[in-house]
Amino acid sequence: MVHRNAPLTETGRLRLARCVVEDGWPLRRAGERFQVSPTTAQRWADRYRRLGEAGMADRPSRPHHSPGRTPTRTERRVIKVRLARRWGPARIAHFLHLVPSTVHRVLTRYGLARLTHLDRATGHVVRRYERERPGELVHVDIKKLGNIPDGGGHKVHGRAQGGRNSSAHRDPARPRTAGGRPNLGYSYLHTAVDDHSRLAYSEIHADEKKETATGFWQRAHAFFTHAGITVERVLTDNGSCYRSHDWRDALAAAGIVHKRTRPYRPQTNGKVERFNRTLLDEWAYARPYRSETERREAFPQWLHTYNHHRGHTALKGQPPASRVPNLTGQYS
Numbered sequence: 001m002v003h004r005n006a007p008l009t010e011t012g013r014l015r016l017a018r019c020v021v022e023d024g025w026p027l028r029r030a031g032e033r034f035q036v037s038p039t040t041a042q043r044w045a046d047r048y049r050r051l052g053e054a055g056m057a058d059r060p061s062r063p064h065h066s067p068g069r070t071p072t073r074t075e076r077r078v079i080k081v082r083l084a085r086r087w088g089p090a091r092i093a094h095f096l097h098l099v100p101s102t103v104h105r106v107l108t109r110y111g112l113a114r115l116t117h118l119d120r121a122t123g124h125v126v127r128r129y130e131r132e133r134p135g136e137l138v139h140v141d142i143k144k145l146g147n148i149p150d151g152g153g154h155k156v157h158g159r160a161q162g163g164r165n166s167s168a169h170r171d172p173a174r175p176r177t178a179g180g181r182p183n184l185g186y187s188y189l190h191t192a193v194d195d196h197s198r199l200a201y202s203e204i205h206a207d208e209k210k211e212t213a214t215g216f217w218q219r220a221h222a223f224f225t226h227a228g229i230t231v232e233r234v235l236t237d238n239g240s241c242y243r244s245h246d247w248r249d250a251l252a253a254a255g256i257v258h259k260r261t262r263p264y265r266p267q268t269n270g271k272v273e274r275f276n277r278t279l280l281d282e283w284a285y286a287r288p289y290r291s292e293t294e295r296r297e298a299f300p301q302w303l304h305t306y307n308h309h310r311g312h313t314a315l316k317g318q319p320p321a322s323r324v325p326n327l328t329g330q331y332s
Contacts, residue, residue, distance in 0.1 A: 008034045008044075013056040015042060048120055070102055078106045088115060107125030130314070131195060134324060137195040137230040137259075139272035140217065140236045142208050145182040145284055148292040187292070189279070190216040194229060195270045197323035198276055198312055204296055210244035216252055228326030233257040234267055279304070 008016065011252060016034045019025040027038040027045070034041070035041075047055040056144040073098070081092050089103040118124065125317060131137045171231060191202040217234075224231050236242040238260055246281050251258045261268040284300040289295040307327070311317040321327045 001157075008040075010058070012057045013044045014048070014053060017044045017056065020045040021048055032309060050198070070106060075106050075110070078103055079112070082107060086115060086118060132196065134194050134196045134199070135224065135231045135314060137233045137235055138220075138224070139193045139195060139269050140220075140233050140234055140242075141191055141269055141272040142190040142239065142241075142278065143191065143276045143279065144215070145187045145189065146207075147187055148289050148295055149184055165205070184292075187296075188212075189276075190220075191272055191279075192217070192220040192224075192234075192274060194224065194274050194324075195231075195271055197320045198225065198271065198315065199224075199307055199320040199324050199327070200303065202279075202299075204299060207240055208239065209239040210246045213239075213241035214244075214250045216247040217247070219257075221254060227324050229324065231256055233259055233260045235261065237261050237266065237269060238263055253264045282306075300315075 005241045012034060016030055016036070019030050019033070020027060024031075027041045029047050031038045031041040040303075044056070047174045063235055068288060077096055078092055078098070081087060083093060085091075087095070088102045088225075092098070093100040093103045136178065172176045185206070188205045189202055190205055191200060203219070205216065221231060231254070236258070242258075242260065248258065266273050276329055279302075283299060284295065289298075306320070308318055308321045312320060314324065
């Protein structure tokens with residue numbers, strides 16, 4: 001590609017070379033005519049004599065020889081450590097007594113994937129997928145969170161005062177655990193995420209029993225239906241509530257196919273797992289709440305922001321609502 005400030009294009013170089021070689025112009029006169037130095041004029045004239053018109057094309061700026069490049073043996077050692085131990089450039093550099101920037105260049109040169117793109121268990125590149133239309137697959141999962149005591153926990157007041165608040169406001173229906181530590185109970189977030197649009201529906205419950213999970217799905221199904229999404233398949237893990245007859249019958253009655261992930265492979269249900277991580281970062285632990293009630297009151301607004309306003313990297317910065325035209329039900 002010719003630089004935008006370059007005085008010569010490929011056509012201009014050809015004209016310059018022909019003026020010197022064929023018409024016999026002096027180098028200085030040709031340089032003045034085409035606004036380049038005599039040295040430049042000589043270079044293009046010599047190249048025209050050797051290669052003809054084809055010599056006027058751009059050439060890569062890469063040098064023919066790189067004496068300062070990392071030796072091939074060292075590059076092989078870097079790649080071997082990366083594949084065997086899945087370390088980053090800094091750890092590999094310390095292990096091999098190199099500079100991190102050198103290791104990074106080697107990894108980039110050979111196109112090795114980032115560690116975030118690799119499966120932790122196997123080291124293989126994670127293959128991303130996305131269903132073609134909304135409702136083709138819906139991911140369902142449950143996230144367990146510890147409740148916040150009234151007055152705030154240790155994230156607000158530190159361990160001492162947070163422990164006293166926990167002892168004063170523990171769940172009376174749950175006995176103390178071993179060691180005298182209070183048991184405040186848990187919140188269970190039941191969540192359904194559409195694979196194509198990332199549209200999410202979530203509720204907070206006190207347990208993860210089959211009746212609770214089945215009731216949640218019926219409301220989630222109604223939510224997706226109201227948004228104009230026809231659910232075809234549902235993907236869950238192997239939790240007991242998802243293996244119950246109640247769950248099976250609820251999906252069968254709606255003509256929905258139930259799929260389960262392979263045991264100990266949460267990556268298969270990765271879209272809802274990633275939603276859970278976003279939920280923790282941007283809602284559950286986003287600020288120091290003073291009580292569990294305060295945190296729960298903030299949840300509906302956060303979920304609305306996620307669906308309608310928060311840009312999603314997998315959607316090119318657009319919110320999930322951008323892929324669900326009838327989310328508000330205005331066309332139904």
